[in-house]
Amino acid sequence: MAHLFRGGRVHQIFGADTDVGKTIFSTALALASAACPLDGSVPARTLDAHAAGEAVAYLKPVSTGAASEADEGHLRAFAPHVEAHTLMQFRDPVSPHVAATHDGSLPADAQDAALVSRIGAWIHAHTQGAALIETAGGVHSPGPSGTSQADLLRPLRLPTILIGSSVLGGISTTRAAYESLTLRGYDVDAVLLFPSPIYGNDTYLRDYLAERGVRVFTLGGPSSTSAWGPPPVRAATTAQDYEAMRRYYLGVVHGEQGDSAISVVRYLRELHTQRIAALESLGKRAHEQCWWPFTQHTRVGVDDVMTIDSAHGDFFAVHTPASPHSLLTPVFDGSASWWTQAVGHAHPRLALAAAYAAGRYGHVMFPGAAHEPAVRLAERLLATVGRGWAARVFYSDDGSTGMEVALKMALQSSVRRYADDTSDAATRARTVRGRQPGSLGGRPPRVWEVLGLQGSYHGDTIGAMDACEPSVFSEHVEWYQGRGYWMTPPTVHLRAGRVYIEVADAGRDWPASGALAQLDTIDDVYDVEARRASPLAAHYRRVVHAMLERLVVEERRRFGALVLEPLVMGAGGMIFVDPLFQRCLVEVVRERTDLFALRDPPLRDAATGTAPRGAWSGLPVVFDEVFSGLQRLGYASGTEALGVAPDVSVVAKILSGGTVPLAATLASDSIFRTFTSSTEKAHALLHGHSYTAHPVGCQIALETLDLLDTARRTGIWDRARVERLSHLPRVDSVMALGTVLAVALRTERAGYASEEAESIVRRLRTQAVPAACHPNVPPTAADVDAPAFPLHLRPLGHIVYIMASPTTSEPVCQRALDALEQVLQAAT
Structure with a gap:
């Protein structure tokens, strides 16, 4: 599910390529987030956390190579007040999809759904302050299963920071990365890169992305060759290297010249506030200006409007202002968006087509x-x-x-x-009056x-x-x-x-x-x-x-x-x-x-x-x-x-x-x-x-x-479960065929104008979702205790129907049946 919290912001950090400085920038942002007071006061020129700063957590979902070289260790060394964690560490220093199958098979916890669910669980444990998630390699570097990271993480649709490339060819790789992320529906909040005085990458990208509403920040510090540049080369000793990097981070965070990580953090905080405000006003704006189809407007209040922030797979990410957890709740699209959905929302192959x-x-x-x-x-x-x-x-x-x-x-x-x-014109003219109503024999x-x-x-x-x-x-x-x-x-x-x-x-x-x-x-x-x-x-x-x-x-x-x-x-x-x-x-x-x-x-x-x-x-x-x-x-x-x-x-x-x-x-x-x-x-x-x-x-x-x-060609609704529904006292009859499950309620007034199903649909829509539930990442068969999720349905009079897509997973259909059965039982 997508995530949005009042008390905290989450960003994922993608790189235009490998070796563009993702970990350096992640560390700088972590330091700046902790050092910059939330009250707007000027921070002291230090790398220490401010009492009024944000609590910061850092996650590296997948890392390869020796554990001693892991990016998590760099964060712990230079930002010890940051909670740093790595979900999966593979020992071979190769691409994750190669390292993950070193022993011949992909571990269960490295499967796409399992991995993204674990990331989601980590996010829900860090809802206050700032949470930074650093990806591996470039935008399309594969995850453990081989899926592009851009697609793997799309169910979460986190606000994105793109680390651009400042080397020769970096303009092209950065533009390509930006367009790939945009094509998948990510909001790129900012692009960060090192100074590029020779190639002018930062200047070009700033002008290019300004037309698209994206800020570019050029961040540098005291380097080996200049007072403001990329990180210094590795020093002769560990102690010297550490001190050089400390000085560098001090320059990056506070900005000796040009932009600073502090200014980036302030900008990201502002965007976070604006995003929440825009979502909270969207329903009211629609209520005042839009004319909805098949809707009696006098029966829809401002609070009844479903504000959809995004959609993925079989789920909407719906703004839920009263939620004690994320302001975005995953809601199953139970009408397949008026019967249109076929392969899930926001499929990357359709976007590319x-x-x-x-x-x-x-x-x-x-x-x-x-x-x-x-x-x-x-x-x-x-x-x-x-x-x-x-x-x-x-x-x-x-x-x-x-x-x-x-x-x-x-x-x-x-x-x-x-x-x-076939008669000729003369015949038609002669007989025309006799063929008229009211004439003799007409x-x-x-x-x-x-x-x-x-x-x-x-x-x-x-x-x-x-x-x-x-x-x-x-x-x-x-x-x-x-x-x-x-x-x-x-x-x-x-x-x-x-x-x-x-x-x-x-x-x-x-x-x-x-x-x-x-x-x-x-x-x-x-x-x-x-x-x-x-x-x-x-x-x-x-x-x-x-x-x-x-x-x-x-x-x-x-x-x-x-x-x-x-x-x-x-x-x-x-x-x-x-x-x-x-x-x-x-x-x-x-x-x-x-x-x-x-x-x-x-x-x-x-x-x-x-x-x-x-x-x-x-x-x-x-x-x-x-x-x-x-x-x-x-x-x-x-x-x-x-x-x-x-x-x-x-x-x-x-x-x-x-x-x-x-x-x-x-x-x-x-x-x-x-x-x-x-x-x-x-x-x-x-x-x-x-x-x-x-x-x-x-x-x-x-x-x-x-x-x-490649989709299944048989029914996706469990026949035994459907038959069980047909025995419920509240149910007159049931039918299921293909992706469609329809339940006719017992009523004295059938037909489209009936309101018999409204209360059932309302209860399905307002089911609470536990904080740890991420149902838009389809649950696995082993998740027998996974809770049901809210369903958005469009009733047809006394008919309650659920419509999946031909590609909807069986476990998701089972969870939808669970929810429907529970509500129908309670309605008796």
């Missing part, structure tokens, strides 16, 4: 153009999500706009097949609609809203016109350890509501191929046939697309639809061209146009996989789960790894050719966005897909 594309392209327009990230991503999506059916990829901004594109594709395809008037024209399921949600743009049934989302949108028919779907529930498939409301489509079937396991539900020959499948088909005949023949309704969210309808309340039903629905719709081709049922014959070989049949099928796609539910696509492919599919959210908005609408060749049957521009798909196929998003998406290829 974004920087690469921004540096190579910025943004470039896409109509009639090609750039490598967009083309490669299209090829990748066609070979995975669209494998075997898709031929084209259309890029847009987000899930809602991606669905707008999909609806235009599908509806226009139906219109051009089923409604093209009937109202039919509106093009969509077929869908109750509980669906496709976004908040007008077209996407119109493709959904009336709901709380559209209730106060004056332009909303629901254009479709939405059937009640059979849903899957784990209730008291048993798996049920049931219809909540029979409505007009089902003979009766209630249970349709009971299966042995959740796995049985998703074995669609094995269930296709079941009596339930035959029942589904009969119901769908009857529904379509009633709607088209008796009610004269005209449909242009079947729009589905495969497996789970997210925003509608985490509704787990029986996949067998969705499979049967798609198959029946594709069989009933005879119905959808009727021009004016029941009076007129079907349209005479015939579909080309291999074209879509019945209605174009649209899969809205904005939420469900790309491993969110354990499947790459709905096609993989249902065993049937769509004609159009939309992916977003996970696509760009939770970094920037990006959506892709995949279409079959048949759909694409609808818009290429003419050379007229008006017949093209006239839809686009300024940032269509932006290179940054496409490059990040490629990197995300690479990372997801």
Whole structure:
């Protein structure tokens, strides 16, 4: 977890390279922190600690070589009042990743998570005064496991001091180090380096970094060759060397010329105070100036605002002003930041991909153009999500706009097949009045609609809203016109350890509501191929046939697309639809061209146009996989789960790894050719966005897909634990699939407007975290007594859901289950 304390400041010290003086500067800062009074008075010219100075602690997490040469010893010699400690000392004077495996295997306490947890524990033991953590080598020098130190320490995200290089080539190494740290989200508070009178490194870096808001301090003292320079060369005797270094430190700390370590310390103290003040005001500033989505502002007070300082892995670092420990508390991102997170927050590979594309392209327009990230991503999506059916990829901004594109594709395809008037102009002119409502034999024209399921949600743009049934989302949108028919779907529930498939409301489509079937396991539900020959499948088909005949023949309704969210309808309340039903629905719709081709049922014959070989049949099928796609539910696509492919599919959210908005609408060749049957521009798909196929998003998406290829492909929620939840008195039913765990609470008022889950969510959010708990470093399997951590969830009415990422560790999921189970038990 990130750390911030009122009574103390923590800094990590990185070097631009080896031998740049990290230990010298660490010692100077330790001396200055202890010698400089906190009350602002002028310190005496001494290296002794002042009574009003800071208590100082120093940590070297990893050291290699002889213990007698360890940096800790240097601190003890020249700053005896400083508490100095080394976590791991390897005897071989080589890189830590080589030294740590000297005996053939990496020690357990040298694993990344264990090492960072130990550093965090040390920090929590030194929350008053000044704590300095000196890294080894350069910014990207490997830790014991081989992980770059910049990545290894990122979960802690400590304020950083960078030690620059004053030698020839040092400008380049210092700039590269600074950019590497910035790329990983570190705040570089200051850059320190020795005087560089020959090469002018300090002058160049001061000007360069001033434009970026970073102070550069040039620190020197009496050296072997000048009155103000780098440390003196080693003297003939130990006693002489010690005295020379004492004089040097006196000059560095108090500043005989130019900057001083005292001035650095005062500056760091000021930044620390400013950081706390900025965090404490951020919630109020947001409350006064921002308009939040899906939020009734009258119900959110200033103290209710969640101020996020940073994020890493599965956790936010949230400002908690009342905390007796760190002001930053790790909070599990239990909604995957509105379903976007795929590989954890702040993944360095995604940050690097974004920087690469921004540096190579910025943004470039896409109509009639090609750039490598967009083309490669299209090829990748066609070979995975669209494998075997898709031929084209259309890029847009987000899930809602991606669905707008999909609806235009599908509806226009139906219109051009089923409604093209083949009569000549004279005939149309002669018969136009007779076709008008109110004339003899005239009937109202039919509106093009969509077929869908109750509980669906496709976004908040007008077209996407119109493709959904009336709901709380559209209730106060004056332009909303629901254009479709939405059937009640059979849903899957784990209730008291048993798996049920049931219809909540029979409505007009089902003979009766209630249970349709009971299966042995959740796995049985998703074995669609094995269930296709079941009596339930035959029942589904009969119901769908009857529904379509009633709607088209008796009610004269005209449909242009079947729009589905495969497996789970997210925003509608985490509704787990029986996949067998969705499979049967798609198959029946594709069989009933005879119905959808009727021009004016029941009076007129079907349209005479015939579909080309291999074209879509019945209605174009649209899969809205904005939420469900790309491993969110354990499947790459709905096609993989249902065993049937769509004609159009939309992916977003996970696509760009939770970094920037990006959506892709995949279409079959048949759909694409609808818009290429003419050379007229008006017949093209006239839809686009300024940032269509932006290179940054496409490059990040490629990197995300690479990372997801190595992620687990099965459920990450313990089945036995999930079943145990289903027996709790407060729980009506539970379901888990892929990264999603949903708990339906017992209530008399279900639906999005219900507030049943609010108290549960509030208790999960406000759980106290012990000082020694560092859950954003995933706990190991051995941490059986590790405490639970706060969870930030977004309830959906009476539904409490937790959404992890495909890469979330099993122990973190277990801790989240622990917290949920405890709160649900207490709520009974």
